[in-house]
Amino acid sequence: MWRRSFSTLPKKQWDAVVIGGGHNGLTAAAYLARGGLSVAVLERRHVIGGAAVTEEIVPGFKFSRCSYLQSLLRPCIIRELELGRHGMKLLRRSPSSFTPCLDGRYLLLGPDQELNHSEISKFSKHDADAYPRYEKQLERFCGFMDPLLDATPPESLQGASSINDKLRNKMYKSAFWARCLRHAVSLGQKDMVDFMDLLLAPASKVLNNWFESDVLKATLATDAVIGSTASVHTPGSGYVLLHHVMGETDGEKGIWSYVEGGMGSVSMAIANAAKEAGAQIFTNAEVSEILTEDSSIVKGVLLADGTRVESSAILSNATPYRTYVELVPTNVLPEKFVDAIKHSDYSSATTKINLAVDKLPQFQCCITNHSSPGPEHFGTIHIGAESMDEVHSACHDSENGQPSRRPVIEMTIPSTLDNTISPPGKHVINLFIQYTPYKPSDGNWEDPTYREAFAQRCFKLIDEYAPGFSSSIISYDMLTPPDLEREIGLTGGNIFHGAMGLDSLFLMRPVKGWSNYRSPLKGLYLCGSGAHPGGGVMGAPGRNAAHYVLQDLKRI
Numbered sequence: 001m002w003r004r005s006f007s008t009l010p011k012k013q014w015d016a017v018v019i020g021g022g023h024n025g026l027t028a029a030a031y032l033a034r035g036g037l038s039v040a041v042l043e044r045r046h047v048i049g050g051a052a053v054t055e056e057i058v059p060g061f062k063f064s065r066c067s068y069l070q071s072l073l074r075p076c077i078i079r080e081l082e083l084g085r086h087g088m089k090l091l092r093r094s095p096s097s098f099t100p101c102l103d104g105r106y107l108l109l110g111p112d113q114e115l116n117h118s119e120i121s122k123f124s125k126h127d128a129d130a131y132p133r134y135e136k137q138l139e140r141f142c143g144f145m146d147p148l149l150d151a152t153p154p155e156s157l158q159g160a161s162s163i164n165d166k167l168r169n170k171m172y173k174s175a176f177w178a179r180c181l182r183h184a185v186s187l188g189q190k191d192m193v194d195f196m197d198l199l200l201a202p203a204s205k206v207l208n209n210w211f212e213s214d215v216l217k218a219t220l221a222t223d224a225v226i227g228s229t230a231s232v233h234t235p236g237s238g239y240v241l242l243h244h245v246m247g248e249t250d251g252e253k254g255i256w257s258y259v260e261g262g263m264g265s266v267s268m269a270i271a272n273a274a275k276e277a278g279a280q281i282f283t284n285a286e287v288s289e290i291l292t293e294d295s296s297i298v299k300g301v302l303l304a305d306g307t308r309v310e311s312s313a314i315l316s317n318a319t320p321y322r323t324y325v326e327l328v329p330t331n332v333l334p335e336k337f338v339d340a341i342k343h344s345d346y347s348s349a350t351t352k353i354n355l356a357v358d359k360l361p362q363f364q365c366c367i368t369n370h371s372s373p374g375p376e377h378f379g380t381i382h383i384g385a386e387s388m389d390e391v392h393s394a395c396h397d398s399e400n401g402q403p404s405r406r407p408v409i410e411m412t413i414p415s416t417l418d419n420t421i422s423p424p425g426k427h428v429i430n431l432f433i434q435y436t437p438y439k440p441s442d443g444n445w446e447d448p449t450y451r452e453a454f455a456q457r458c459f460k461l462i463d464e465y466a467p468g469f470s471s472s473i474i475s476y477d478m479l480t481p482p483d484l485e486r487e488i489g490l491t492g493g494n495i496f497h498g499a500m501g502l503d504s505l506f507l508m509r510p511v512k513g514w515s516n517y518r519s520p521l522k523g524l525y526l527c528g529s530g531a532h533p534g535g536g537v538m539g540a541p542g543r544n545a546a547h548y549v550l551q552d553l554k555r556i
Contacts, residue, residue: 014040016549017301017311019287019327020489020528022050023073025317026270026281027542028527028549030081032315033277035550040309041279042301044286044489047264048271050317051488051495052537054264054421057477061428062421063354064263065479066488066495068412068430069380071247071256072536073266076150077543081273088269089260090249091417096256096379099219100465101386106365107215108375111255123213134210138245139253141195144183145242149533149540151176152548153507155516199239199502202231204388206238214387221388222410225434227495227535229349231395232388236502256380258414262421266537287327290314290524295332298523312523313549317542319491320498320510320530321346324519333520340511345499346492348481349398349435353455356474357427360413361466371425373416383409384461394435401441403454406461408434426474433458438481438493445480496535497528506532517545518552525549 016032018025021043032039047053051066070090078084095110108119113132120128154173157165184192198206203224207217221232224240231237245254259265271281286304293299300310316323324333324341360377368374385391385408394404415427422428436454443450455478459470481493490497498504507515510530517525517532527545529535 012307012309014038014309014311015553016040016313016315017042017309018315018317018527019290019301019323020044020050020317021048021267021271021281021283022317022528023052023267023270023537023539024528024542025050025315026267026274027077027081027539028315028317028546029279029281029542030270030274030277031543031546032549033274033279035546037313037550037553039274039279040311041274041281042285042287042303042309043281043283045487046283048281048283049264049267051490052263052267054262057354058356058475060423061356061426061474062262062264063428063477064259064414064430065354065477066352066484067263067537068352068414068432069256070259070263070266070537071249071254072538073247074150074538074540074543075248075251077270077539081270083266083269083273086269086272086276088266091258091260091414092249092252092255093257093379093417095375097219097382098376098379099215099382099386100363100365100376101215102464104365105215106363106376107219108379109219110379111252120213120216123215124211127211127213127216130210131216135245135254137191137194138242140187140191141198142242142246142253144187144195145246147179147183148506149538150544152517152544153509153515153532155507156513158513158518158520197238198241200236201238202233202235203237203241204232204392206241207232207388218385218387218391219382221391222382222385222408225391225395225408226410226432227348227350228499229347229395229398229435230501231392231399233392239502240500258412258417260418260420262414262418263537270539289329290316290323290327290521292329292332292521295329296522298521301327313525313553314523315525315527315545315549317528318489319346319494319528320344320526321491322489323524323526323530328521328524337511337514337520344504344510345501346494347438347499348484348490348493348495349395349437350481350484350493350495351403351433351436351454352479352484353431353433353458353476354478355429355431355476356422357429357469357472358425358474359472360416360427361411361429361462361469361472363466365465373413377413377416379412381411381413383411383465385409398435398437401437401439403436403440403457404434405457407436407458409458409461411462431458436480445482451478451480497530498535500534505534509534517541517548 015037249255484493
């Protein structure tokens, strides 16, 4: 755990300053330092990692407090920064998914195709035969999308530009769209039409067109609504189904993994790579204002304790709202730009509960007589979602201002594969819960009684599937949307730094006209999940932004 105090800062003038020590900020710092710049990372909290953090809230139990699985971290970053050498160890999950049913049945899914066929056949022979074709199609679509994640959007130039810059920009845009056209042609018209349907349609429509089994559709549908306020019936939710096969573990596509030591180990590995390259990282160093010169160019940052840190390049790993509305002084940025940032969607219906338990849950649909982990414990356990209608009902409660009466819960138990995060015989359990509105109409998240009542609602729901679960709880840590905003710095509690709808991606992220990490304030860049390609422990926004900064500084 990184706890270097700001008081050890050796100097106050840097080539680049990164606001926030989340994984994207650390990634940007590593690439900037490798590019020869002096870099300071300023983290508000006592520990680095942002949402990819490990904390020992309960003695002896190490929680991945926010993000809890790894797959999306870009392979080029793992390779270029040699994250394995710097301590990142991935723990592959198989099976990767378990859905218990109250009628005594269950569904296991994973990388083993024979297992998948056998398990799905318990519910539908048709679906068992269709499932491999479904995955193959999504894999082809991911092949189309994958190059876009590491590429900078072909944004138009902003402000005055030299002839060379205009020529360079025109050549980049031409090459970019030519590549996209080649990939589209390689897909063929049928797949391109299906791809457009996936992008625009509700997840429920996509899944209904493929499958007939409620349990299989519900299990897959949770991928489409994870971390959002959307229902499975919301148009545009279908494209998030790509997360089912997006990403990889050790080169194997579509495999999600735990990280030894928790998700903070990802951030620590990136921090070690940044430090080795010469970057310096400081905690307890809250930035209160971005300093400007003549309201047109950055000159540094002001810390909460009054310390001034000077730099001509500031990269913000904070949310777009925090960066442009709260840190940049009023009347510096164009009013139209600020309005667009303010009106972006930062809503959240996500709550995370991290638990220390004294035994594994025993699911009544597959009762065993031993205390060691079984296949049902290794992957993501889907609770309270046996049909898409149940997922929609949970969402509907939130739309009416109330936490879901029967929440949709994704349970993971990383200690089944990682013996470094809990005492022997005991376990760490993550509960990713939807839907919980930021401002409930029937109470307040600041009220301890209200919070406890909702936590118990979740635990009792799990008891329906695994009797006695509640009695196994030693202690727990709960982060509602306001907690995520206050503690982690996520505006509105949104885990993606802003909604991931089609109107907020690619050339539209964070807002139209500013998708290339730059801002109207010269020298200020966005390097967090609010920039392309968006949320998840991906690292791409940090890497892409750093390349733009290095490119800009070479032209000065």
